[in-house]
Amino acid sequence: MGRSIDPDVFVQVVHHTDSEWQWQGTLHTFEEAGARLRVRRPATGAVSGGLECAICGETVRYAVRSAPATRLRRRMWAALACLAAVVLVATSVSAGPLVGRVVGSPTPGPAFAVIGVLIAGFGFGLFGGVLFVALWRTEHGVRGPKPLRFSSGANEHALKYS
Ligand SMILES: [Zn+2]
Numbered sequence: 001m002g003r004s005i006d007p008d009v010f011v012q013v014v015h016h017t018d019s020e021w022q023w024q025g026t027l028h029t030f031e032e033a034g035a036r037l038r039v040r041r042p043a044t045g046a047v048s049g050g051l052e053c054a055i056c057g058e059t060v061r062y063a064v065r066s067a068p069a070t071r072l073r074r075r076m077w078a079a080l081a082c083l084a085a086v087v088l089v090a091t092s093v094s095a096g097p098l099v100g101r102v103v104g105s106p107t108p109g110p111a112f113a114v115i116g117v118l119i120a121g122f123g124f125g126l127f128g129g130v131l132f133v134a135l136w137r138t139e140h141g142v143r144g145p146k147p148l149r150f151s152s153g154a155n156e157h158a159l160k161y162s
Helices: 067-102 108-138
Strands: 008-022 025-032 037-040 046-052 059-065 156-161
Touching (some): 008 059, 037 046, 059 067, 067 108
Antiparallel strands (some): 008 025, 046 059
């Protein structure tokens, strides 16, 4: 939780030309388009600006949050990850007894509802937990266009930062 937050962030435009889906994973074709820009974190709030893509000339927006705002985000992701873990454990331990009680009950409606809630809780706990931990780990208080892994290619842009 006590990971450091660098006072300076380097941002760079990535011009994304293509994404190919293969069974091993997605293959992204992209080029770094322009120089790395050094951005100083503000004391509070966020600072935003634009970077021009050296390949197509489009302006790509970025935002860099202050250290306190970044820390707050990390805490939020950590809290959500803890919540997901609690939900996962709660649904796992209660699934057996609950399903045992509702299966064979004369009213199938409530039984389906209980199983639906259990599946939803288990799904949220499992996938939400993985997602929130990933977000917590990668939160550096920098926002730009959607991450490369979610981009469809076709001349979209991403932001590389360190
Ligand atoms: Zn471009």
